[in-house]
Amino acid sequence: MIIAERKPMEEIKQAMAPYKKVLVAGCGTCVAVCWAGGEKEVEILASQLRLARSAEGNEIVTLEATVERQCEKEMVEELKDKVAEVEAVLSLACGSGVQTMAELFEDKPVFPAVNTTFIGMPEKEGLWVEMCGACGDCFLDRTGGICPIVRCAKGLLNGPCGGTRKGGKCEIDPEKDCAWVLIYRRLEKQGRLDLMREYYSPKNFRAVKRPGRIQAAKA
């Protein structure tokens, strides 16, 4: 799922400085699951803003709302009348949520409150790690299901580099496992070690036209 992290408070306060009445909008799916932008975080951020502004003596009125998914036009549409009442919108959704909101309510500035970081999974409660870089040309089948582009610090396609530490740790970050050592061990377990001899030519990231567009066949 998409993992995000809340922006530092300093940035948010500056962005909200000129406004007296704002809508703090949360999203109930990915960012809620990774504790960045769900209904609970909306309340906490709104409360922080009110506390900060009342300490400075210039009060702020905050409306709070959380929709199921902010990347769906119909769902964001429900906030129509709340957005009309406010001067600006502070959205805790990931990048696509913020832009859906901005597209629907073009007359009001929409500010992101979280930094969308990566596609990942929870290693344990409260700790999320990056798993996929959305490179658009997946070759996980040949690396035993471990993606070196994202999980190797240098993104090598034909690793491991010469600097792997003892215990299969990464040269750059001693805490992190070297992706290619993990790949080697898993392929070894599956008896597919010959894949390690194959040469993978560099991926042509430029070829991927941005922004991506996917038209489903059975529309």
Next chain:
Amino acid sequence: MESKNVLVVGSGISGVASALELANAGVSVYLIEKEAVVGGHSASFCCKATDICSKCSACVVFDKIKEAVIHPQITLLTNSTIKKLSGELGNFRVEIIHRPQYVDEEKCIACGLCTDVCPTDPKAIYSPFAEATPFSYILDEGLCLRFKGEKCDLCLESCPTKAIEFELKAKEQELSVGAIIVATGFDVFDAREKGSLGYGRYTNVLTGLDLEQIFTREGYLRLPTNGKEPQNIAFIQCIGSRDEGHGYCSQVCCKYAMKLAGLIKYQNPDTQVTIFYIDLQTTGKGFAQFYEKYKESIRFVRGVPVEILQSSSGELEVRFEDISQGKVCRDNFDLVVLSVGISPRKNSWDLARILGINLADDGFFDKKDSLSCNETNVDGIFLAGTCQGPKDIPDSIAHGIAAASKAMQMLAESASRRRGN
């Protein structure tokens, strides 16, 4: 007539634990207690937590007593003792005597108005200790003018809920029960018997129980003589345990001494604490961590002192044999705590006679055989807690629950035998 309810004698922590387990299993329980308040010794133990809980279970005692007092299946009879017993398993008839309790604990709301009007000094009617449950006021016949022939009923007038009643006489009651659980507990060893240690003569010589009650009632430790914080404290172990009169280890003294020492060091880190011991008992679940943490900061001296003298300045001079140097030494302390052990109840002999159960050679009630833990020589009478031998609080609770279990198993069996299947 087959009776399904159970009599628990004594409301210390093991009696309360048995009563609660049986009550939760649907059995109706008579819980009788000879004092006016429930809880026995363990109710007055303090919480010895430092930055983490030191696993002494005093708060479990607090919770269980509160739960037992309000449990609908438990009939609580304070100030009452057993007079006579007849019948056998499944059909005991027990005669109980209620000593007159001049303040009815159901009605008393501990408002304190009676104490304000009472003319005597020290007050004849007073608030119970912090740990008392039920928290109802106590009237002391010895001090009350009415029992000295004077017509004084000031407290009776002032009581808003009419809880005070003078014309009460001891009354008897007969209970029919299926099984009896004896949980009469223990007597704290009277440290005065070791005269050379000066307990009772020097005010700064306390017993382990005194120290517990100071922390429970005041919350912090001050010298009884001048109210200052003690700088140098000694704990002396094995007082009334592992000696000629008591051929057993009381199991609790090393643990409560070290945990109290830990609490004292936590409240005032630069207090010096010394523990004089024979064999340090550092066993029990969760105690390894505690011992590791305080091993360095407490001074352990092997060998139990024989004499304490109070110097003119009020300091206590302890004479002991320092084994590592092989000669007699004298050390000065502000405070000495005698870790008194567990001794059998003085009156256990006549209770044994009434119930027909045997006494073991160390004075506690005797188990049926080495492979049973609650049964006695009389079917249907079970032992729970320290009346059968020294135990700490978690073991007493477990032993109480086990006694409840055995009572319930025996009742179930005798009932099915009667139904013939």
Next chain:
Amino acid sequence: MEPKIGVFLCNCGGAINNIDFDAAVKKVAKFPGVTCVNLSSDLCLEKGREKMISCIRGENIERVVVAACSPEFQEHIFREVLEKAGLNGHLLSMANIREQCSWTHDGDVTEKAVELVKMAVNRVRLLQPMEKKELPVNREVLVVGGGFSASNTALQLSRVGLRTTLLEKEAVLGAGTEELESFYGFDTGSMISAVEVDKNIEVLTSAQMTEVGGKIGDFSVRIRQEGGEILRKYGAIVLATGHQTELALDSEPQLRAEGEAISGLNIVSQEQFCCMLGNSGLETEPKTIGFMFDFSDENSRFPTLTTLNNALAAKKKWGSEIYVFCKNVKVDSEGMEKLYREARDCGVVFLKSEAPPRITAENGRVKIEAKDVFLGEDVILACDVLVAEELYLPAEGAENLSSLLSIRRDSKGFFQDENVHLYPVGSEKKGIFFIGGCRGDLDLGRVLTDISSVVMKVHELLSSGKILVELEKVKADPQKCVACLTCIRVCPHGAIQLVRVDGSKEVAEISDLACDACGICAAICPAKAIKFQGYRDEEILAQIEAIQEL
């Protein structure tokens, strides 16, 4: 439509003297939703309660606030009063104006009392009724293990009419009872035959648990036996997997032997020494025997127990000289001091030293050097047999058993977290119990107590076949739940599971039987989907709203 709220103030028979009740009654009457305010002096007595019931019925009040003493002792009594008056018992909120207001502050505290009542009124306005229901539970019990504790538990459970399954990973029952037999003359054979003849006990030998799911009253356990796997349902699980001992030889620095290799020497464990005592055909009876304990593990009683019993047995059988090296003799179990005295009277020599002794080899015999505390000098002893110190450890397999059941273990690896509220035999998950050696080092007396305690606890839970619970006290709303698994990971009692709702969608479901009503899940749920009746966010925030002069 605002619910009609009745407020009952009690001046506790005049004990609460620093509150001006007349002013309080006037102020409380003005709170929104309050239809009637009565002042009485004996709400906790029969008379006061009768008046309350008639007032609730008379004014057909829908919510009740009682401003009096602490809810600790009176709350359940007032809930019954509401039920008698035909109102759901949960629609009650208490304001503690005695212990936490009048008695702890001097001077007039009317203002604070009124505010406490306002907080209770705000909360009671949002309370919702709750039903109680008896949920059926499976009455079968699974006892894991086949030794002394497990078999005796099964026997006692069958005596109270509960069926048990004994799961033993070895091929035969009764493992680990050598010490019991030699010290207490316990007859394992009669115990095993009693188990086999008992129709309430089913024995599965050389069988192991591979998967455990479900919760109290409905555990589903997958058992592997001779290749085949069976799925069974149980109401409670009792772990009695015992302990194991391991020589502290190789792990002990001071046991490094200089010179000759120590492997050739006669260094045995307590169990092996027990067997030596047992077999009469020993060629050479050891003349001098050394024992060691309490150096690397100062927290166990078991080494002292086995050493004293073995030493006494050896003294009686062979009359050899016996020297015991230890730091502290652990006598804090029943009858241990008597045993310790008996050993000394028989001539067993106890040498206490602070530092562990050094073990060396000298022409085929074991040489032990230690600085005795009382003599103050080094003692050097050569002996034929050395019974080395043993570490008392959880049985192997404890590691994966605890991950299988996902239960916590204590700092030394034994089952049962070091939390005093779990003692004596409980775990943080209702319905899972531990007894005997697997939860710590227990002597025989404590093991017997454990066995009877767990029989009582299981009987209390399962014998009636149903448990009374408050329905949906803590509930996860399926619409709002996005199945992020946070609550499942956070719940200390393992009461939450993922269930499939209407076909495809999986959501978290909180079991009323296993839930212990702590509210940790309600506080951490990112989608605010979990509602804890009586302590919902709205009810807590409403109490904060009521605080005036913040």
Next chain:
Amino acid sequence: MNGCIVAFCCEHSAYPAADLAGKLRLHYPENLRVIRVPCAGRVDVIHILKALEKGAAAVLVLGCEDGACHHITGNTRAKERVKYCNMLLKEVQVDGRPVAMFNLSPNAPHKFVSAVNEITKIIKESGR
């Protein structure tokens, strides 16, 4: 009245300790407002922030002793949340008002009173 102290009291330890303090007539400042919660782990960050927004001089979370929580992890979670709350307040420079957690057991009324007195002292010093 310089504002109230809002205290979230766990019903297993802090609430009974407060009752015992009352029974023993131990006195503490009057501006304390107790909110009863089933466990310290039930207190959420938003409750603390809303109390501060309403103007509370300080917020206390009182739970069982470390290692003696009836719900095993309740008090550790509460400690984490109080730390997180203080971090949130420092972010918005509103850390003049203390948010603190204290551990105590039900039979330790003196610890309850000393916790309240300690917080009152901190408030006086910070000149709220």
